[in-house]
Amino acid sequence: MSKMELRLAGSGGQGVILATVILAEAAVIAGKNTAQSQSYGPEARGGSCKAEVIVSDERIGFTKVQHPSFLMALTQKSLDQYGQGLPKDCLVLADDSLTIPVCLVENRVVKLPILRTAAEKVGKAFTANIVAVAAVNRLLGLVDDEHLKEAVFMHIPKGTEAINGKALEEGFRLADSVKAE
Amino acid sequence: MAKRVLMQGNEACVEGAIAAGMRFYAGYPITPSTEIAEVSALRLPQVGGKFIQMEDELASIACAIGASATGVKAMTATSGPGFSLKQENLGYACLAEIPLVVVDVQRSGPSTGLPTSPSQGDVMMARWGTHGDHPIIVISPSSVRETYELAIRCFNLSEKYRTPVIFLMDEIVGHLREGVEIPEAGTFEIVDRPVPEHYYPKKHAYHLEEGELVPKMAPFGAGERYNVTGLLHDDTGFPTNNNKIAGDLVERLMKKIDDNYDDIVTTEEVGMEDADIALYVYGGTMRAALTAMEMARAKGFKVGIFRPVTIWPFAERELREVAKKVKRIVVAEHNYGQMLREVERVAKDDCEVRFVGKVNGTVITPEEILQKIEEA
Numbered sequence: 001m002s003k004m005e006l007r008l009a010g011s012g013g014q015g016v017i018l019a020t021v022i023l024a025e026a027a028v029i030a031g032k033n034t035a036q037s038q039s040y041g042p043e044a045r046g047g048s049c050k051a052e053v054i055v056s057d058e059r060i061g062f063t064k065v066q067h068p069s070f071l072m073a074l075t076q077k078s079l080d081q082y083g084q085g086l087p088k089d090c091l092v093l094a095d096d097s098l099t100i101p102v103c104l105v106e107n108r109v110v111k112l113p114i115l116r117t118a119a120e121k122v123g124k125a126f127t128a129n130i131v132a133v134a135a136v137n138r139l140l141g142l143v144d145d146e147h148l149k150e151a152v153f154m155h156i157p158k159g160t161e162a163i164n165g166k167a168l169e170e171g172f173r174l175a176d177s178v179k180a181e
Numbered sequence: 182m183a184k185r186v187l188m189q190g191n192e193a194c195v196e197g198a199i200a201a202g203m204r205f206y207a208g209y210p211i212t213p214s215t216e217i218a219e220v221s222a223l224r225l226p227q228v229g230g231k232f233i234q235m236e237d238e239l240a241s242i243a244c245a246i247g248a249s250a251t252g253v254k255a256m257t258a259t260s261g262p263g264f265s266l267k268q269e270n271l272g273y274a275c276l277a278e279i280p281l282v283v284v285d286v287q288r289s290g291p292s293t294g295l296p297t298s299p300s301q302g303d304v305m306m307a308r309w310g311t312h313g314d315h316p317i318i319v320i321s322p323s324s325v326r327e328t329y330e331l332a333i334r335c336f337n338l339s340e341k342y343r344t345p346v347i348f349l350m351d352e353i354v355g356h357l358r359e360g361v362e363i364p365e366a367g368t369f370e371i372v373d374r375p376v377p378e379h380y381y382p383k384k385h386a387y388h389l390e391e392g393e394l395v396p397k398m399a400p401f402g403a404g405e406r407y408n409v410t411g412l413l414h415d416d417t418g419f420p421t422n423n424n425k426i427a428g429d430l431v432e433r434l435m436k437k438i439d440d441n442y443d444d445i446v447t448t449e450e451v452g453m454e455d456a457d458i459a460l461y462v463y464g465g466t467m468r469a470a471l472t473a474m475e476m477a478r479a480k481g482f483k484v485g486i487f488r489p490v491t492i493w494p495f496a497e498r499e500l501r502e503v504a505k506k507v508k509r510i511v512v513a514e515h516n517y518g519q520m521l522r523e524v525e526r527v528a529k530d531d532c533e534v535r536f537v538g539k540v541n542g543t544v545i546t547p548e549e550i551l552q553k554i555e556e557a
Binding site for chain 2: 021024025027028031032033034035036037038039040060061062063064066
């Protein structure tokens with residue numbers, strides 16, 4: 001891996017910004033260069049939200065994603081919007097509740113039940129972003145699992161270690177189900 | 182060993198400020214500067230400092246000025262709309278010679294504009310926003326690591342010259358997170374304001390020894406009372422209508438910055454050794470320039486970057502050298518050409534000047550800069 005450009009999108013309140021912060025934190029722990037940024041509207045919740053993280057072995061100039069190598073979308077609106085104009089080699093991860101738009105016909109698209117897994121298997125819908133970072137990291141091989149775990153535990157409230165640990169395991173399991181296919 | 186951590190630009194601003202000795206922050210939160218208030222509220226009590234959220238931006242800067250007058254290093258932070266409101270008291274601090282760091286994390290304007298979008302539209306307001314001829318130092322960072330270092334530099338210059346320093350950040354760097362190595366305490370030189378030997382001065386409050394441009398500053402309230410005013414004053418600090426004294430005061434205020442150009446103005450050059458095209462950028466726009474330079478060099482163009490780190494006073498001497506060396510300067514900035522005219526003033530007789538500007542709330546991309554490099 002020399003440079004990966006990741007874009008994560010969803011609705012404000014789903015934790016996609018925190019997901020990119022955790023991935024960036026994990027990259028720092030792993031000794032890589034990283035740049036994390038976000039764009040969002042004035043509304044904190046409910047508005048559309050896009051966050052980006054670049055992970056690279058080289059020095060990073062431009063801090064925004066130019067040629068996405070990966071897109072994750074958790075809502076239909078964000079998938080339809082950010083799915084436009086992607087390079088054909090950009091891997092797309094969509095929640096399995098979403099309909100894949102025509103523009104992604106040439107891309108590799110992986111559908112995983114991220115939101116449902118968080119709500120039903122982990123038992124807390126708010127852990128969806130942690131399920132997601134585990135799945136993303138396992139799919140892309142960004143950093144060692146231990147680095148990711150360390151990063152997750154740096155960014156969650158005290159007392160939620162057990163539930164977030166479970167979310168991580170479920171996220172890894174989801175990605176493994178794809179890899180095994 | 183320096184520890185490498187993930188840090189946001191706004192957070193690095195606070196950490197740098199604390200390392201420089203900032204122990205007082207007064208502010209009124211506004212996107213995209215809010216994290217500076219949040220982190221200050223968290224961190225200052227941990228180091229024995231004070232944080233206060235005031236009722237508005239005017240009160241915030243007034244509060245910081247008051248704190249600094251008593252001898253405490255103070256900061257306030259805001260964004261464009263709030264920076265407009267701070268202008269009156271900024272002038273007061275210039276004239277009363279109160280050390281102070283004012284952070285403006287720029288966002289799109291005019292008015293309340295686009296709160297969460299990047300801009301560099303406050304460049305001229307930073308220079309001339311407060312009325313009357315006044316000295317100002319303005320510094321602009323281009324990475325999270327540099328934000329930490331330059332926050333320290335802002336305090337050092339502010340203390341050394343008893344003048345407000347504006348830390349002109351932008352949303353690109355303020356909201357960016359990068360891995361940074363935070364140096365151990367003691368790595369950086371920390372400058373404190375000149376203080377008189379005795380707080381009960383026989384001399385007057387603004388007394389200057391022969392050859393001095395910066396009067397020593399007794400912490401207000403610690404010794405003899407003295408007057409602080411926004412009116413032109415004599416060396417007792419009391420207002421005067423004497424035109425000779427008034428003229429001398431304004432001239433000294435300008436001279437204390439102008440005469441120390443070499444100490445205050447810093448610039449960065451990247452790839453300028455063999456360049457015949459120079460990119461003129463500052464702040465967060467540097468990041469697009471770095472990638473544009475790489476892309477252009479891969480296509481055979483000899484491109485370098487000239488970046489003023491201190492953007493006011495204008496890095497005129499260094500730019501003049503660049504203009505003599507290259508055939509074209511491409512100015513890229515997130516505004517309608519505020520620095521472009523300054524660059525043209527200095528460079529247009531020696532080389533051509535092209536412009537990439539953006540005011541729609543999106544960032545200038547490397548491709549947009551590359552286009553101005555490639556066009557005939």
